[in-house]
Amino acid sequence: MTDGALRLRSLSVGYGRGRRAQLVLSELNAELGRGAFACLLGPNGVGKSTLLRTVAAMQPSLGGVVEIGGDDVTGIPRDELARRLAVVLTERTALRNLTAYDVACLGRHPYTGHFGRLTLRDHSVVRWAIEATGSEHLAAREVAELSDGERQRIMIARALAQEPTLLLLDEPTAFLDLPSRVALTGLLRDLARETDTAVLMSTHDLDLALRTSDLLWLVDPGGRLSIGAPEELALRGDIAATFQNDAVEFDGESGTFHPRRESVATLVLRGSGQPAVWTRRALERAGFDVALEPSSIEEGHGVVTVEDGDDGLLWVYRDSEGAAAEFARLTDLVERLLS
């Protein structure tokens, strides 16, 4: 096996066959090494799931080659493939009358004999997988009783029990609340490193992906795949180009997206620390362009100053004519500015 856990060579993916084939993405070239955590990003319907399903050999490719561990997937026997590649899907399976431990044991399927009997070594791998995902406390519980986040964690433990070199996840965080998403994404990044597994996860959590992944696989609306560190892609403008549209714009400074809007006016903000950050957000939400002190555009604009007074925070607004007003609450300030 080579270092590249996954390699795509001029891969084309899509539906159908022959003349009726519908190409979704074509001529993809990529490589993912063991120990790397990559997020597959792109607008809805661009073909992320199709790509993952093709890589996982769940649907045939329309051209080109997927190599896992250096071999063309179409030539790898089912059992062997299941030992190299594990998947976690969005779908919520209705499992009953099984403990989380039982579910993780199902991951040993490609290693067991005819009747699925687990050996001591199988059990020790399952135990390792459960510990690696930090779900020891869930092991003895019924899966039907677990929360969505806990269940996905067990599904990841089950996938790890396959001892794969490549782990593919198709929007595993889709049904989870925000804290669970952050926790699960962080877990995957750590797992990639600690277990020396290549992890490729499709997601819509752009912000989270930018902060956690080693690599982004970015599919733009034109079907072009760009790969690189999140920061590189942000600096090159690829992220903005992929997701920006009439309604949304990417703010390269904060790394987040905003609804696109007309600017009401420009304000200058003086202050520091968290008060300045949240004041800025409030002003921007109300539709103002905000320039931070020191700024070259001070002349002719209103100035907002936030400072730590004796009775808590205090906001002072001085308009372009020099008239000043004080506010004890941020909402009062914004109300005054908008009136």
Place this chain on the structure above:
Amino acid sequence: MRPADTGDQLDTPALVQSGAARRVPVFTLLAGAAGLTALLSLVWSSVSIPADQVIDVLLGREVEREAWRTIVLDIRLPRILTAALVGAALGVSGLQMQTVFHNPLASPYTLGVVAGASLGAAVVIILVPSELGGLYRQAGSSGTVATLFSRFGVVTGAALGAAAVLALMLLLASLVREMTVVLLFGVALAALLSAVVTVLVYFADAGQTRAFVEWGFGSFQRTRWGTMPYFAVPVALGVGLALATVKPLNALLLGENYARSLGVNVRRARWGILASSALLAGTVVAYAGPIAFLGIAIPHVARGLFGTSDHRVLLPGCVLLGSVIAMICGIVAELPGQNLILPINAATALFGAPITFWVLLRRYRAWEG
């Protein structure tokens, strides 16, 4: 960090054993119950024979009346064996259906197998001229060659009907990716076949109608030692085949996509599961009639008793539990002490439904919102 012997934070042996700690006593209990019900049904029946006399018969000793020997050995024993096999077969078949269709209501009925068998039986009873032995009218006067032949005819018809539906469903299962579609197809096909049966019965004469209705009641008494091999061997074969599907069945608990990712050849697994399931159900319907309810109920009760969905436990569990429940239904149908025999179908529902309610309530009350 790759799997190695990590710290002992998680007590695996304890986790594995806590499952086994529950399974071993349940299996022992069921085995005991099977032996006990078998003995009880030998003793407890419409003709009362003292228990010690029954035991004497079994041990080959002298008995007070020679007729008792015939009753015990040639009527009761094959009936009990039939009941046990019917219960085992329907339990296993229902379990397989429920897992492969991911539907707790799936059963041999859902596939249309029972409807196919009914149509086969109806065709033989109603359309085949009575001189050829197709008629099942003189069911009361047992022993005559004509009746024996007619029984064989009905069995053949039912078996052919079940096999035809099975072939169709298997073809469909290999063509269609979505199992829900296969299930819906089965439901629709069952409705269609039942309609054809209704039409046939509508144009039949009173005797034929009665014969068909009687077949539809279900019975454990249609197999004698002479025909037993034709019943027992397919059932044994079906259970054996089903055992070979235990591993893919477990993977299928996760859904077909996950099963595929675990290296299961889903199409082949599906085929093997449906084939063994339909063989079991088809054989049962051919010999005992369309036995209601057991196919759905037994797997649920087994899950409740064993507290697991692991087919390595559930499949043998369904064999044992199914035979116990069917034998009890046999006793209930005999109404011990009375000169009356209930249709088996009434007994299975009368006895099976309350048990199912109880198990389901006990098992799912806690978190079924």
